Amino acid sequence: MNMKKFIQTSINNERVEFICEPRDSLLSILRENLRLTGTKEGCNNGNCGACNVIIDGVLVNSCLVLAVEVEGKKIETIEGLAGKDDLHPIQNAFLEEAALQCGICTPGFIIATKNLLDINPNPTEQEIRKSLAGNLCRCTGYDKIVRAVIDVAKISNNKGDE
Amino acid sequence: MQESNLVREKKKFQVIGTRPKRPDGTDKVTGRALYGGDINLPSMIYGEILRSPHAHAKIISIDYQEALAIEGVKAVITAEDFPSLEDVTKKVGEGAVNIRYRSNNILAKEKVLYQGHPIAAVAAKDKNIARLAIEKIIVKYEILSPVLDVREAMKEDAPILLEELRTVSMGEKIDKPTNIAKHIQLKRGNIEDSFAESDIIIEREFYTSMVHQGYIEPQSVTALYNNDGDISVWTSTQGAFIAQQQISDVLNIPLSKINVIPMEIGGGFGGKVSVYLDPVAILLSKKSGSLPVKITMSRKDVLMATGPTSGSYIKVKLGAKNNGIFTAVHAYLAYEAGAYPGSPVGGGAVSLFAPYKLDHLLIDAYDVVVNKPKSEPYRAPGTTNAIFASESIIDEIAVKLKIDPIELRLINAVKEGDRRIDGPTYGRIGLIEILEEIKAHPHYHSKLRGKYQGRGIATGFWFNYAGKSSVYASINGDGTVNLIEGSTDIGGSRASMAMQLAETMELPYESIIPKVVDTNSIGYTEGTYGSRTTYSTGWATHNLGNELIRLMKEKAAAHFETEIGNIVYSKGNFTSSDKEISFIDLAKLMKGNPVTASSSIHPKRASPGFGTHIVDVEVDPETYKVTILRYTAFQDVGTAIHPSYVEGQIQGGVVQGIGWALNEEYIYDDTGNLVNHTLLDYRMPTSYDLPMIDTVLIEVPDPDHPFGVKGVGEVPIVPPAAAIANAINDAIGHRLNRLPMSPKNIFESINQVK
Numbered sequence: 001m002n003m004k005k006f007i008q009t010s011i012n013n014e015r016v017e018f019i020c021e022p023r024d025s026l027l028s029i030l031r032e033n034l035r036l037t038g039t040k041e042g043c044n045n046g047n048c049g050a051c052n053v054i055i056d057g058v059l060v061n062s063c064l065v066l067a068v069e070v071e072g073k074k075i076e077t078i079e080g081l082a083g084k085d086d087l088h089p090i091q092n093a094f095l096e097e098a099a100l101q102c103g104i105c106t107p108g109f110i111i112a113t114k115n116l117l118d119i120n121p122n123p124t125e126q127e128i129r130k131s132l133a134g135n136l137c138r139c140t141g142y143d144k145i146v147r148a149v150i151d152v153a154k155i156s157n158n159k160g161d162e
Numbered sequence: 163m164q165e166s167n168l169v170r171e172k173k174k175f176q177v178i179g180t181r182p183k184r185p186d187g188t189d190k191v192t193g194r195a196l197y198g199g200d201i202n203l204p205s206m207i208y209g210e211i212l213r214s215p216h217a218h219a220k221i222i223s224i225d226y227q228e229a230l231a232i233e234g235v236k237a238v239i240t241a242e243d244f245p246s247l248e249d250v251t252k253k254v255g256e257g258a259v260n261i262r263y264r265s266n267n268i269l270a271k272e273k274v275l276y277q278g279h280p281i282a283a284v285a286a287k288d289k290n291i292a293r294l295a296i297e298k299i300i301v302k303y304e305i306l307s308p309v310l311d312v313r314e315a316m317k318e319d320a321p322i323l324l325e326e327l328r329t330v331s332m333g334e335k336i337d338k339p340t341n342i343a344k345h346i347q348l349k350r351g352n353i354e355d356s357f358a359e360s361d362i363i364i365e366r367e368f369y370t371s372m373v374h375q376g377y378i379e380p381q382s383v384t385a386l387y388n389n390d391g392d393i394s395v396w397t398s399t400q401g402a403f404i405a406q407q408q409i410s411d412v413l414n415i416p417l418s419k420i421n422v423i424p425m426e427i428g429g430g431f432g433g434k435v436s437v438y439l440d441p442v443a444i445l446l447s448k449k450s451g452s453l454p455v456k457i458t459m460s461r462k463d464v465l466m467a468t469g470p471t472s473g474s475y476i477k478v479k480l481g482a483k484n485n486g487i488f489t490a491v492h493a494y495l496a497y498e499a500g501a502y503p504g505s506p507v508g509g510g511a512v513s514l515f516a517p518y519k520l521d522h523l524l525i526d527a528y529d530v531v532v533n534k535p536k537s538e539p540y541r542a543p544g545t546t547n548a549i550f551a552s553e554s555i556i557d558e559i560a561v562k563l564k565i566d567p568i569e570l571r572l573i574n575a576v577k578e579g580d581r582r583i584d585g586p587t588y589g590r591i592g593l594i595e596i597l598e599e600i601k602a603h604p605h606y607h608s609k610l611r612g613k614y615q616g617r618g619i620a621t622g623f624w625f626n627y628a629g630k631s632s633v634y635a636s637i638n639g640d641g642t643v644n645l646i647e648g649s650t651d652i653g654g655s656r657a658s659m660a661m662q663l664a665e666t667m668e669l670p671y672e673s674i675i676p677k678v679v680d681t682n683s684i685g686y687t688e689g690t691y692g693s694r695t696t697y698s699t700g701w702a703t704h705n706l707g708n709e710l711i712r713l714m715k716e717k718a719a720a721h722f723e724t725e726i727g728n729i730v731y732s733k734g735n736f737t738s739s740d741k742e743i744s745f746i747d748l749a750k751l752m753k754g755n756p757v758t759a760s761s762s763i764h765p766k767r768a769s770p771g772f773g774t775h776i777v778d779v780e781v782d783p784e785t786y787k788v789t790i791l792r793y794t795a796f797q798d799v800g801t802a803i804h805p806s807y808v809e810g811q812i813q814g815g816v817v818q819g820i821g822w823a824l825n826e827e828y829i830y831d832d833t834g835n836l837v838n839h840t841l842l843d844y845r846m847p848t849s850y851d852l853p854m855i856d857t858v859l860i861e862v863p864d865p866d867h868p869f870g871v872k873g874v875g876e877v878p879i880v881p882p883a884a885a886i887a888n889a890i891n892d893a894i895g896h897r898l899n900r901l902p903m904s905p906k907n908i909f910e911s912i913n914q915v916k
Contacts, residue, residue: 021290037200038193040428042378043461047841050378078193091191095183098806101653101814103190104197104379104428133850136841138376138429139653140810141817142849 009070011036012080020067027051027062030077038078038107042136049135052108052115053077059115061134078107081114090114093152094145101139109135113149122157125150177665178869181806184657185676190426197426198382198398199458206384207236209439209446209457210292212282212299213467214274217308217533217834218321221272221301224282229295234287237449238295239442241271241281245414252411255404255435255539256627256692261411263502267536268412268441274303275323275501276535277834278466280438285446285455308533308834312475312496315341315532323501323531343503344529348511348584351522356490360481364558365492367477368551370883370901371827372470372498375540376818376846379428381468382458385443389452393420393444398427400434400650401689402681408437413444423680427650431818432539433469435689465839469538470828472497472505476551478514486565486573490522491515495548497529500536505529506544509625512584513545513880514552516623517593517772518574520583533834539691541815542624542876546822546883550901553620553884558897567619567888568606571774572597592798592862593621593772599860605776605794614781615791616893621774622880626873627692628765631699632685633706635663635760638675639753641746643667643710645676648687649699653814653875654807655690661803662700662869666707668733669745685762693873696803697768697864704868706761713757718748769864771877773797775816779889786908788824788890794856795881800864800872812878813855819882821847827902 004019011034020029027044030036030053042050044063051062054076081088090113093099100106109132116123116131123131128149129142137145189195226238247262254264265271270279282299286292309315309323322339329336331345357363384396393415399405402422410417427434439457446455459468475496481489493514497505511527560567575593582588600606600619610617634646645663649655660674688694711731718736719726721743728738734745743751778792795812802808825845829837838844863870883901890908891897900907909915 023290031199032202035202036193037196037202040197040379041199041458042380042428043841045461045840045842047461048378082192087188087191091188094191095187098181098184098654098804098810100187100190101807101810102377102379102427102429103186103195104377104426106190107193110191129849129852133848136378136846136848138378138431138818138846139814141813141815141855142847142852143813143855144806144810146849146854 005068007068007071009073009075011075012077022066022068024067025063026065026067026070029067030062036077036079040104040107042104049112050105050108052111052135054111054115057118059112078111081110089152089155093148097144097148097151099140099144099148105135105137109137109145117153117156122153175665176668177661177671178801178803179805181804182657182671184654185660186651186656195426197379197428201384201396201425203384203454206454206456207285207287207450208289208292209283209285209443209455210289210296211280211442211457212296213463214270214277214279214281216274216303216305217277218306219274219303220306221270221274221281222304223302225300226282229284229298232291232295232298234291235284235295236287236453237285237446239283239445239449241266241269243445244269244412254408255401255689257504257539259504264408265412267502268438276533277836278463278535279501280467283442283446285450309341310532310534310830310834312473312498312530312532315530316496316528323533327531341531342528343499343531346508346511346527348523348525353490353492353522353524356522357481360489361484362559362562363479363481364555365479366555366899368899370474370547370550372473372534373822373826373828374465374470374844375431375433377429377431377433380459380461380464381434381439383439383443384454384456385440385447386454387444387448387452391419394423395420395440395444396423396425397440398425398434400427400430400652400691402648403686404435404689405437405440406681409440409444412441421680421682424650424678427652430652431541432543432691435691436469436538438468461841462839465844466836467535470535471540471543472499472537472547474498474547476547478551478555480555480559482559482563484563486563486570488518488520488574491520491525493525495527497544498532498534498537499529500534501531502536503529503531505537506539510544510548512582513623514548515583517576517621519576519580523583534828541818541879545622545624545880546819549620549622549880550883550887553881554887554897557618557888568597568600571621589769590862590865591770591772592860595860595862596772596774596796596798599858600774600776600796603794603858605792610778612780614783614893615778616889616891617776617778618885618887618889618892619774619776620881620884620888621772622877624693624771624876624880626768626770627694628698628768629688629692629694630762630764631687631702632762633699633702633760634684635706635710635758637710637749637757639750641749642673642675643669645674645703646679646684647676647699648684649678649695650690651678652690653811654804655695658696658803658807659699659703662703663707665869666704667711685760693771693875694768697867697871697873698763698765700803700869700871701765701867702761702763705763706759709759709761710757713759714745714748717752717757718743721748721751765866769800769872771798771873773877773881775881775885777885777889779886779893781890781893786905788886788903790820790853792853794858795878796858796860797874797877798862798872799859799874800867801861801870802859803869803871805859808859808874809857811875812857815875815878816855816882817847817852819879820852820886822901823883823886823903825902825904
């Protein structure tokens with residue numbers, strides 16, 4: 001059980017190498033070994049979405065992914081979202097709309113929103129609500145989160161029209 | 163940005179009422195903000211806790227020699243490592259706690275009283291070793307029968323949890339073993355005569371289950387017991403000073419030895435006031451030779467062993483005249499305290515009819531221990547249970563008397579000068595304004611479209627709390643102001659503090675730099691609870707701003723070579739006859755000669771909060787699933803400092819109330835085993851379960867507060883359960899008296915399943 005594995009992967013477009021036990025989750029490696037603590041732990045069994053990351057374009061709960069599974073994959077975490085000069089438009093929209101209170105679920109929501117808009121740039125309110133149903137927020141009642149996602153989709157689409 | 167639904171008589175502020183970005187926002191959307199579990203210290207080791215699998219048992223022995231022998235294990239502790247404590251009751255947050263019980267809840271001594279009750283703790287160099295060591299600890303139990311229901315626990319022959327517990331009934335101690343910790347009675351007037359003169363009397367029973375605060379961040383503590391005896395604790399807590407006091411009480415260590423460093427907090431709602439892990443991590447650190455120890459709860463630990471709020475049994479009898487005027491109330495409330503005394507039943511007893519005028523009442527309230535986790539405050543503690551009962555009955559009276567439900571409430575509503583049912587006189591409250599606003603609102607006049615649709619209304623109340631706060635500030639050489647505070651920022655309070663200081667000092671919001679600091683760095687500040695932070699810390703901030711301006715006027719007077727009395731400050735400029743200097747230029751001149759000030763405050767009282775909600779629901783006639791179609795919450799918010807965060811408090815509270823109403827409950831089997839200890843089975847609302855939550859902010863300013871602030875956080879959780887129950891009755895003609903109103907419970911109620 002203690003046979004450690006050497007893993008090479010890509011996180012936020014940087015090549016990353018780490019050593020892990022086969023039983024380690026991707027979440028624990030991100031948080032404890034790589035000190036990427038922006039990805040949060042809320043339940044550690046796939047029910048809250050606070051640990052959302054994107055692997056090869058697929059939204060996952062990183063607590064349910066074994067670290068050994070990410071060999072050769074491309075991982076996106078909250079730490080990679082902001083540009084050099086600006087926040088990502090989703091991050092800006094969450095701030096503009098006051099879409100966070102305590103903020104612990106926010107990285108997961110922002111990652112889930114990015115994945116949604118990558119796949120469906122023009123979602124309806126119901127599509128947004130359904131896509132974000134895997135992310136629990138206990139502070140906001142989701143109202144301002146959904147508004148932030150509607151806003152950012154509108155802004156991105158208007159830019160596309162220009 | 164959302165259009166403001168703000169009802170305000172006059173706009174007179176520059177900064178207050180605007181919606182700037184929060185100062186800590188960038189850190190929180192980029193993942194940089196450090197929460198309880200995000201700290202990693204050099205040489206840090208990890209703690210794990212052994213928890214009881216039994217709901218009620220005597221601990222015969224604990225053998226941890228095998229665990230201690232495992233390579234990498236640094237320390238093991240049990241309750242034997244804690245000091246022996248006397249029964250002393252101390253104020254913790256808004257409640258009072260017996261510190262011996264608090265200690266026994268942290269690590270069990272002699273008995274375990276609920277499944278998940280901590281028994282021992284291990285520190286090891288990694289988590290896996292710590293978990294393995296926990297499994298090697300051998301505990302021998304004598305298993306006892308658990309008592310899991312509040313009314314069962316009150317019976318003469320019930321299993322006794324705490325052998326020494328005696329009922330304190332209206333101040334008198336009754337000398338026999340019991341599970342009833344306290345009996346409170348509220349009595350006024352003559353209920354017999356008033357009931358006799360009533361045209362209608364309704365009496366109903368109500369049942370609610372324990373529910374959890376459901377914060378997304380599990381408790382996490384990192385502690386260092388330094389070689390010189392100084393202790394540092396990094397934790398996410400609603401109140402660093404409250405944590406410090408509890409640690410000091412439980413470990414019998416002077417306050418000055420303990421520095422609590424508040425990390426960002428991932429939700430609390432009342433559940434992060436009491437300490438669980440902190441003293442354990444400190445003792446493990448001490449026993450490990452001063453290595454920092456981190457302990458993080460699992461979600462199962464959080465649900466099994468941290469504060470849910472009380473389940474309850476409530477019986478209410480209400481009388482009224484044909485014209486709608488309430489005549490008398492007779493009520494009985496029994497709340498589950500969990501393993502140790504301290505349910506919020508007292509708050510429930512008062513809040514039951516706090517929104518209404520009533521001269522004749524008899525209310526008996528009981529605080530009862532059961533084999534479930536010790537209850538903790540949850541947003542307007544005790545009030546949601548009570549108002550589910552009272553507002554359901556009021557709705558029934560409205561229907562039977564054929565009086566519009568808003569009119570019925572208006573007829574009986576309290577206003578300034580009226581007495582609350584337990585005696586105190588109300589100040590400037592806005593319940594009448596709320597009800598009048600609803601009458602004019604489109605939601606109230608909209609048509610429902612479906613056969614199984616219905617509309618419900620309920621009013622909520624919460625006391626609100628003021629408490630002690632301290633703030634400190636220094637003016638920087640560029641004219642910005644560092645604002646140092648001790649209030650945990652749980653939902654944007656850095657922004658509301660900065661806005662109140664900016665308003666006071668007539669400076670731009672952006673020039674205020676707020677920071678929340680540790681207990682060594684600021685004066686005593688109570689926790690972020692009771693809807694007190696924007697009120698009390700905001701008030702202290704206002705006083706601080708005035709003092710800073712006074713000190714700057716002194717500087718300006720020296721600069722102009724005149725008397726301070728000749729200096730006028732307005733809109734960021736100091737003037738004296740024809741001379742003028744801006745705040746920024748004056749600050750620049752003062753480099754090396756700084757201005758600092760501090761302010762501490764303890765307002766005696768805060769205005770209570772009122773809110774009334776309207777909800778439209780649809781009930782699926784086959785599955786009994788209830789869908790929320792439309793929701794509007796009206797609330798007297800005093801003055802909305804940052805309207806977005808005020809709306810957010812209301813929306814969040816409403817959705818917690820909807821979860822409580824429709825889905826959430828603690829489900830135990832007969833042995834006291836919590837069956838639904840995951841977030842899949844403890845079902846909190848998701849975005850897909852809900853519509854937008856509309857809010858109407860009604861501003862009836864608190865006349866005492868410099869900006870008219872009233873606490874807003876607690877009230878919104880109170881009305882939803884009753885409003886939804888009333889809407890379900892409107893939809894399908896069936897009254898529900900049990901929370902949650904899940905498909906199963908609705909089916910059983912309609913089909914009279916016992």
